Amino acid sequence: MLRSASALPFDDIRALVGEMPGPDETAALAIRAREAQLTKPAGSLGRMEELAEWLGAWQGRSMPSVNRPLVAIFAGNHGVAARGVSAFPPAVTQQMVENFAAGGAAINQICIAHDLGLKVFDLALDIPTGDITVEAALDEAGCAATMAFGMEATAGGIDLLILGEMGIGNTTIAAAVSAGLFGGTGSDWVGPGTGLDDAGIRHKAAVIDEALAHHAGHLGDPLEVLRRLGGRELAAIAGAVLAARMSRIPVILDGYVATAAAAVLYKLDPSTLDHCQFGHLSAEPAHGKLLAAMGKTPLLDLGMRLGEGTGAALAAGVVKAAALIHTGMATFAQAGVAGKS
Template sequence: MLPSATGLPFDDIRALIAAMPSADAAAVAAVRAREAQLTKPAGSLGRMEGLAEWLSAWQGREVPEVRRPLVAIFAGNHGVTRHGISAFPSSVTQQMVENFAAGGAAINQICIAYDLGLKVFDLALDLPTGDITVEPALDEAACAATMAFGMEATAGGIDLLVLGEMGIGNTTVAAAVAAGLFGGPATDWVGPGTGLDAEGVAHKAAIVQQALACHAGHLDDPLEVLRRLGGRELAAIAGAILAARMSRIPVLIDGYVATAAAAVLWRLDHHALDHCQFGHLSAEPAHGLLLAKLGRKPLLDLGMRLGEGSGAALAAGLVKAAAQIHAGMATFAQAGVSGRSE
């Protein structure tokens, strides 16, 4: 990170936001010029053409490629689960991390199918965050340190970063973060999560509203929203997104929880997510509302709500295909195919 001006932990994050690189205009121009010569009608591949342009813009390559994609899953536990806001106990977080390691989860199979790397980051699962109804989830130093830890996901020469999470109770904290960032009653932002019934959803909304009341007056700063109402996996995802921007790595963001983490950066700078695509629309009801606030359209809508990066990993298959189509297709001249009649 850059050195802080005042010694406060969040100053380093603000300095990185201020220093974010822009898209590579020369690479974009080269992609558009080649796209116009490929053996197909202009625009006939729809959003796939835009994905190739997006990859080149952030990789800085005139011809995009995806050779070393990585799915990074951040796992954290939450003190707010003591209020019974999830259909599953907190112990499931650790059990699912072990399942990832053993290769038994859905995300493992998606990574095999699409030839994606996978890393799982255990974020102090034996130390849940503070109960957000009565105290901040994290102090500033711990939140900034967790963001810095999340930045490690970009190491190793990867060229596409796919971000997901695991954490019992984290749709509750995502709802709290979304409400803290964008306002509105808790009922606008909560949903069934891992399978709550209507009574459970109502209880969850009441807990989120209690958390918002506890931290009222401290939510004007998006980073304060993150540390007070979020969790370690959200902080790490935000850090990974920012580090990817600094290293010019395109990012695919998964569902509601990961999008809430990304929204923190968007509130700091509306261009902070220009290097990101949103992999899918979660069946968690408020995800669509949150994407609308960000002005973004997801790549897939499959009715999924699993988490663990699964929707974004499926979208990575589309991104890999977009790169291959653009790089591998022949031009009209190469194929000896007549171009459009004038």
């Protein structure tokens, strides 16, 4: 399956995309057949029915279940943060990683509420990526190695992967990557991030425009967009999404930053994200625009923009419920209830 646990050159990443497995159609058919017999009007559970089929088809289970879910948070620091694009200093990334370890963050509480495992991956926080306004964030070897590291999130027999991130300055990176992939200027893709005022947002947009101008002519390849304008947490998320696909593990992605990472794979091949759900619509303004560009509909809309996997983890509770509804409900025959005449 995966060619190496070490750095993968971009050609090998493209080869993996070409080798992706599809869903288990036999499982999908069995789920649809059982769905039609459950004690409810057809279609009355709406998207919950679709989620049960999606989950089982990618797991290869006619009776979908979530037994070993994992929230993976990738944390990275960015050279562009020195340009004043965030309301918080870069040191907060490390401090929040320590808060996750101590159990004091919002994501810890959501994981407890929904019985989700949690792992946090520190991506060389003491070595920020390059300032994208004057240089590439990563070289090809470093970007590929980080993608390979992200692939390790699928180890251990998990059956649902929930992906989030932490990194001061990374909504700037998400906006730059979105513009590099789908066009537009900084102002088309920026938002307040951790709490910028209007002047801060204008400055953030100008910084992104500097980066787009510096890398102009090199953004036709999505992987080049990732390495030039992205960051380690985005590269790791992209690697995790691809590895999950190769292992038939369903994925739930968090907000703007995680979606920008996944968009790199989408631009390589739109079908790369068929095993993914988008957990929520972030209040970061451009997230909805990015989802629309890929034709994706989020599961939740709670006005959140915290990051750290929180929206995706809440959505995991919905996915777990969809599986339990499908497998635990009685059929009309089992319950002795008259079906539709």
